Amino acid sequence: MAQKNTKACPECHQVFEIPTGNPGWWLKSNNEIKAKNKKALAILAYAPANGRDPDEKERKAWENELNADGVKNKDDIEKVKVKETRCPNHPESQLSDDWQGFTILLNPKRSEVARSLKIDTPGSYALKVRHQQ
Numbered sequence: 431m432a433q434k435n436t437k438a439c440p441e442c443h444q445v446f447e448i449p450t451g452n453p454g455w456w457l458k459s460n461n462e463i464k465a466k467n468k469k470a471l472a473i474l475a476y477a478p479a480n481g482r483d484p485d486e487k488e489r490k491a492w493e494n495e496l497n498a499d500g501v502k503n504k505d506d507i508e509k510v511k512v513k514e515t516r517c518p519n520h521p522e523s524q525l526s527d528d529w530q531g532f533t534i535l536l537n538p539k540r541s542e543v544a545r546s547l548k549i550d551t552p553g554s555y556a557l558k559v560r561h562q563q
């Protein structure tokens with residue numbers, strides 16, 4: 431069984447951790463501001479322009495205000511888009527969660543395993559990786 435939330439590259443066998451959980455919320459028009467929920471994001475977006483946090487009524491009013499693009503602020507809020515994890519050496523390959531045999535290779539040049547897998551970069555690797563079905 432593979433470890434949870436990890437995937438391996440079928441080409442080079444490198445193992446990657448896949449981020450999970452709530453990635454948070456941001457504004458489509460401004461990805462710099464990020465918060466753990468929509469309400470916190472509204473407060474974060476309101477405060478700099480007004481010099482203080484909004485009360486409940488002001489926050490609701492802000493949500494219906496139009497932003498510079500003519501979009502209601504509440505429609506400008508979206509879930510943070512998390513990029514799919516890819517192997518930097520094989521971005522065209524889909525990472526597989528069907529892998530076995532976790533091994534950390536610190537010194538690939540001196541490792542039999544690294545030689546047989548043709549690995550020359552230190553890192554975390556899987557001994558066996560099957561292509562994702």
Ligand SMILES: [Zn+2]
Pocket residue numbers: 439440441442443444517518519520
């Ligand atoms: Zn790879």
